[in-house]
Amino acid sequence: MKPRNTNAGLVVLVLILCLSHAAGQDAGVHPQAAETEIGTVTGTAFDSMTGAALRGVTIEVVGRPAVSAVTDLDGKYVLKLPAGTYQLQAVLDKYFDQPIKNVIVKARQIVYIDPVLVPKSVVSTEIV
Secondary structure (H helix, E strand, C coil): CCCCCHHHHHHHHHHHHHHHHHHHHHHCCCHHHHCCEEEEEEEEEEEECCCCEECCCEEEEEEEEEEECCCCCCCCCCCEEECEEEEEEECCCCCCCEEEEEEEECCCCCHHHCCCEEHHHCCCCCCC
């Protein structure tokens, strides 16, 4: 009787895993590379008159409103962006839009920005 080779299945499995890993590298698939190029913009939005944190403020990338974050109940937001320089704006109904210029986002770093919004009711149109 011939002895059975029980390691043959294991050898085939290891070979398949090695080949699939090599194919992923050749295809330029690097799952960690994409994550390492992301930075974070975070902070708290405030009312200029009261100093209170503002909820519901949209912090958006100018020209790309789909790329945005909304402040929570405490006025805090977190926006994840690829490394680069951005023009942002803080937007809330009944407040003037607040531009945030030249925000430099670096990979794996955090940028803290606390926008202060001015209520539209502050500006009077009455002429005396």
